[in-house]
Amino acid sequence: MKQLQRADWQLTKRGLGPWARIYRPAQGGCRRRVQLFIPSWHALGDRSWGHAARLEPAELARVLGVYTQWVMTPVGSTAVTGLQLMSALNPPTRTGKPDGDGHRHSEHRPGSLDAEPIDPAPCEAPDGHPVLAHLPRFHVRGPEERLFEEAYDWARDLTDAECMQRYLVGIDVNLAFGAAANGAVVGPACPPVHVTNPAFDPAVPGSWLVDLSHVDLSRVKVGKQWRDLEGDLLPSPFTPTGERPTGPAWYATPTVAHAVELGYDVAPVEAWVRRESGRFLDGWYQRLRDAYVATMADLGVADKLGPAQFLQAMDGYKSRDPELGIVVDAVKMTLKGGIGKLQEKARGGGWEPGQAWPALARPTWRPDIRATVISRARINMHRKMVALAAATGRYPVAVLSDCAVYAADGPSPLDVATHWSTRAMAKEMGLSQSTVSRIWRAFGLQPHRTETSLLSTDPYFVDKVHDVVGLYLDPPERALVFCVDEKSQIQALDRSQPVMPGVPQRLTHDYVRSGTTTLFAALEVATGKVVGSLHRRHRAEEFKKFLIKLDQEIPEGLDVHLVLDNYATHKSSAIKTWLVAHPRFHLHFTPTGSSWLNLVERWFAELTDKRIKRGVRRSVQALEKDIRTWIAAWNTDPKPYVWTKTADEILERLASYLNRIPDSED
Structure with missing residues (x-):
């Protein structure tokens, strides 16, 4: 520490810890900064970094170097780094135009979060938040008082036909929460506004109190066509438990929009909406997706492989380069952890309900943005399950977060797949892809194409x-x-x-x-x-x-x-x-x-x-x-x-x- 001080280096306010940062005062427009990493302080948790803490120094340096190359210099846990990446890609301020005296001042950067924290709507606030201080201490809020957007955790009993199938196959969606963040319309820098009896608009970010109990999954629109399904075999898209709602409840905009997409009218009673909207997380998702795709390619899992080739490439991919396998897990945890940090709960002793906790002082503490992303992830899963049910008659038996489980006759996800590609069939039959293509052309086969049709079931x-x-x-x-x-x-x-x-x-x-x-x-x-x-x-x-x-x-x-x-x-x-x-x-x-x-x-x-x-x-x-x-x-x-x-x-x-x-x- 004395040597650092003699060399004019300074510590940030966080002090000396596992992820300490030192810097020299800015000179002109340049500042020198060094990120220190002290692994002996348990900076690398097993959940995010696997066995990285037990690597030799050179191997650990490679892991952190690859992560830094594709994501950013880690500044703490993967969750903290994910949150920092959001601000780094979308800083809250920028240099404005010169004023009359020629001086430049900082101004808000459109599309980014505000420089100051914003209080959530009461329905969006977690229990114990200061905006809920007026509630009795042991009051339990129900769905008509609290927004509860979480990932799926649902399972049902197997049907007799499913019991006769030998396998249960899990189909996991890679970077499901990242894909949900991409394109998510949020209100980045404006406080919520309360309205009563609003007309629902799927382009307006916010939270809506609305009754969706009338949505019947037995008859829904799929691709703008009405389809009859076995609704009892599908989870409800409106609750994490998959149970059908029984009355009015608070939902994020994507959840209510899905009810409209399924073909049902909605009539919100009240809402907390944000008049300004933007796609704040698009760049953040793209950075993490590029990191994931590039690292997976180095592990032999290239982008845009056919189904059979993809499964073959995924088999044991981490064993090909264990250090890059650690990077892949860290990238995925950066994405999940960053979204989770948007609603960091109170921790540590001495806190009491109604009091603010340190995380609330961050502009990036935004439970409404987290709710939008989680809602989109759950809705995306439901949309895939409904489409597969309409196309093949297959229904999930369980869904956990971003993984859906199906009963199947074989152990492969291809046993649940809906159609063949020339590559997949060539691999299965031991033929060349060109031979399969010639056979398809000769018989006019085009299994990759689909068209919508519906035979009426009207008895008259x-x-x-x-x-x-x-x-x-x-x-x-x-x-x-x-x-x-x-x-x-x-x-x-x-x-x-x-x-x-x-x-x-x-x-x-x-x-x-x-x-x-x-x-x-x-x-x-x-x-x-x-x-x-x-x-x-x-x-x-x-x-x-x-x-x-x-x-x-x-x-x-x-x-x-x-x-x-x-x-x-x-x-x-x-x-x-x-x-x-x-x-x-x-x-x-x-x-x-x-x-x-x-x-x-x-x-x-x-x-x-x-x-x-x-x-x-x-x-x-x-x-x-x-x-x-x-x-x-x-x-x-x-x-x-x-x-x-x-x-x-x-x-x-x-x-x-x-x-x-x-x-x-x-």
């Missing part, structure tokens, strides 16, 4: 096809036939960067979302004219208003036949009561899962392609103005869609398709 499918097609081909006299539907959640989007001149139109993948609207539309089959009505919400009340508008615009003395889908809004008690009072309206429902029978869907496709998809709108009002303008222009020169196929032709083609499916029934 034949009758409804005859009814709807009959209206198209032979409409009744003194009557008008309309195809009616809603296009919900139309987004008002503003791209983050302008279109570059001199090149084909390119839209940035990220955007600023200003809200959504819903379009109710009725396409007159005979003329092609469209009656439209825009509303901010999508309920029976809005549909009733649209019917009233139709009634006012259609001349009296004409019957009105409406072709609709089976959405519950169209069959509510309020709509039934209105129809009794207006007997000239007649509803004709398409079969379940047969929206292709509704001609207005074709018109919606034109609206999307020609007006909505390419446009840029900075407000919902601008979006609605564009839609109204397009409808008015369409009605000046309407083009009706002409239905040509008869009901019998449709049913004959469907019968021909079913005859090619083994064990299909009439």
